[in-house]
Each structure stands twice: as structure tokens, then as C-alpha cells.
Amino acid sequence: MDDRLLYEDSIAPVHRAGQAVVWEDGYRVDGHLSLEPAPGHTPGSSVLRVSSRGEHALFVGDVLHSPVQILRPECNSCFCLDPSQAAASRRRLLQLASEERALVIPAHFAWTGVVEVRSENGRFGLRRWDA
Template identity: 75%
Template sequence: MTEDNVQRFVIGDVEVLRVVEWQGPFATARQLVPDCGPEVWKEHEEQLVPGHWEPGGDLAVSALQTWVVRSAGRTVLVDTGVGRDRERPGNPLFHRRQGDLPGRLRQAGVDPGDVDLVVNTHIHADHVGWNTYDADGEWAPVFPGARYLLPAADDHYFGPEGGYGGGVRVDDRLLYEDSIAPVHRAGQAVVWDGAHRIDEHLVLESAPGHTPGSSVLRVESRGERAVFVGDMLHSPVQILRPECNSCFCLDPLQAAETRRRVLERAAGERALVVPAHFGGAGAVEVRKDRGEFTLHRWAA
């Protein structure tokens, strides 16, 4: 760590910065990963404490963070957190939150005006919030020179054509209107489907289940690999038990299938797995031992 909220590592010629806005207990382990029984957390306590679990209160530890990827001369952000002053009545932790991602980015040496691309791995409140800011009563893009890469299936599902997520949660309409629609109006949105190559090192791929358009960002440079998996994983217990979904997965069966597929490839390629919300070191290399996935080595 060079600062309390910034971590740096490299994947070949690609530089990665982890910019943390918040880290701490998020929910009970049972609430966050209801499919995973207490015996799993207890069995792996040594690997989960303190960065991912507080056993005294059975609390899962999470982080709210943005990943900065510098590749081929461009600056790419992976997810943008909750934002500031958002109406999120369905989530007290996010409701009217007073965050400052632009300030954190500047501390890390990243000016918002220098960001070339913003990747929203999926359209959930804690991944799109700093897409925009309140500019005298109108929502405007925070990153004026950036293209915003949006997965087509999520843009449809959470947008007006999909009834704002089918109207199940009021927050889905609010987040689309304040964090996604303004990017479209500004002409900065790029909607992609299936796969989207960014440059010679970076490619986006669909990984549905958590949401219809959930995606992963693959990095490959000089024989080294990483995969940014968004909310495919909320806790390391889901690596150890890939059949276990978080409480936020919209299609549990598909989410579990996608998780296992992505982890299989990561283990085979010895890729660093970079989830959106892991506490602790934030990213981990996955291996397979006697048919089971293991936590091999955490990011430096």
C-alpha cells in the first residue's frame, strides 16, 4: 500500500490501482451468502479472518472500491461505486451516501478528466453511482472525456424498455435515471453484447447470472493474466464453494454455472481473480486441488 486507500500491482505491461472508498462489515455471512452454511466459514476461518469475516458477530467484510487499469496508453475505470447524494431508499448503506471517489482518484494520481473508458461490469447501484454527479440540479458525467461501456442485457433490463428491472425495486429506476440515462444523453454510452475488445490486453465478456448482463474484464499481457469478475464473487467462500450464490444474484442457477466456468478458466490459466468487493488484499490467485478450488496467493 502506498496510501491507506490505494494498492498497486502489475499484470505484464498493465498497471492496476485499487482505490478503496470504504471497507468494513457489510452484512451477516448468512445474509450475504445464504447458500453457504456456517460450517464452511468455520472450516476456512484462518483464510477468511480478518479481511473477509468477523466470526464474533458472523459479519462478512466487504469493500466499496474502484479498479483503475492503465493499458496501452489509456486509463480505464472498472465500476464507479455508489456516488453522492443518491436516493436509494432500498439500501440504507447507500442512501444519500456522501462519498468522494473523484477525490480518492486524484490522491491516487488519476484526474477524472484523464479517464478514457469506464467499464460498468453490471448495472447495480454500487457499480454505477459515480458515473455522474449533480451539476446544478442536472446529472452529468463525472468523466467528461470517457466512453462508458454498458452491457446490453443490463441496459435493457434496468432501463425503461425492461420496466426498470421489472419494477421489483424502486432503486433500479432511480439508479438508471441518475447514473445511466445521463450518460446516454451525453452521447458517451457504448452498449456492447457478447464480447467487446478494448485493446490488445483487455477484453470484456458476458458472464450472466448475477444480473442478465453481468460481465468480466479479462487482462492478458506478457503471459500474465487477471480477470475482473464484478459481483460474480462477494466473498472468498464462493471460490471454495462455487455453488453458493450471494443474496443479490437474480438468476441463481445461471450465476453458479457462470462462477464455476470462470473459476475453472482462471485456475487453468493461473489468472489473478479480481472481484468488486473483496476486503483484505482484494484479489487472489485461484488453484484447483483434488477437484476443489483453493485460495492460492493473494495480491501483493
């Protein structure tokens, strides 16, 4: 299916029904859910941030493809369209996760689970890894 047909089939009906929300600099869904921009992998890449009772989680989608990228955020996958911006987004989100002790929930690791990130002397590491 080409892009035009895909758009007409799957995206245009959502817009016509008034159910689409277009955002650029972040979007708060409600008091617990927000979308944070995470550019670099592809245009419009984002992270879902969940907050409840003072605890936080980040569903990082395409920001992290390998646990190595936590230790070396400058390492990109071959799919990152803007490598420098992808690395900057990764560093920013890892710093946020470290400061808030947010659980990081990756989509592309070989296992399902959560990671807790720590930051020390400008470097990131694992505080906790639960599979």
C-alpha cells in the same frame, strides 16, 4: 430517484453523445482489455479481463462476494437474481483463472488484494492469497 429519472440523468446523455457501446457476448476494448459476460448476479453482469505480456487478471465484480465461493462456487449471495446461472458463471471464471493462472481481483471481500486459484479433481482452491 426513480429508474426513469436515473436513466435520463445518467445514461441517456452517454447514448445521445454516441459514447455508449452495447454488447452481449463479450467486448474487446483493445489488445489488453476485454469484457466477459458473467450472468446470474444481475442482468448484464460482466468481468473485466486484463492481459499483458502473457499474464492475466480478472476483475470479478459481483461474481464473488466471499472467499468461500472459491471453494464452493455453488454458494450464492442473497443478491444473485439467477442462482444457477450465477454459480455457472462463477465456475467458468474460476476455471479460466486456474488455467491461465490469472490473478482474481475481488470487489466484495473484506480486504483488498488478489487471489490465484487452482483447480484439482473438479474442485477449486487457493494457490495464493495476497492482501
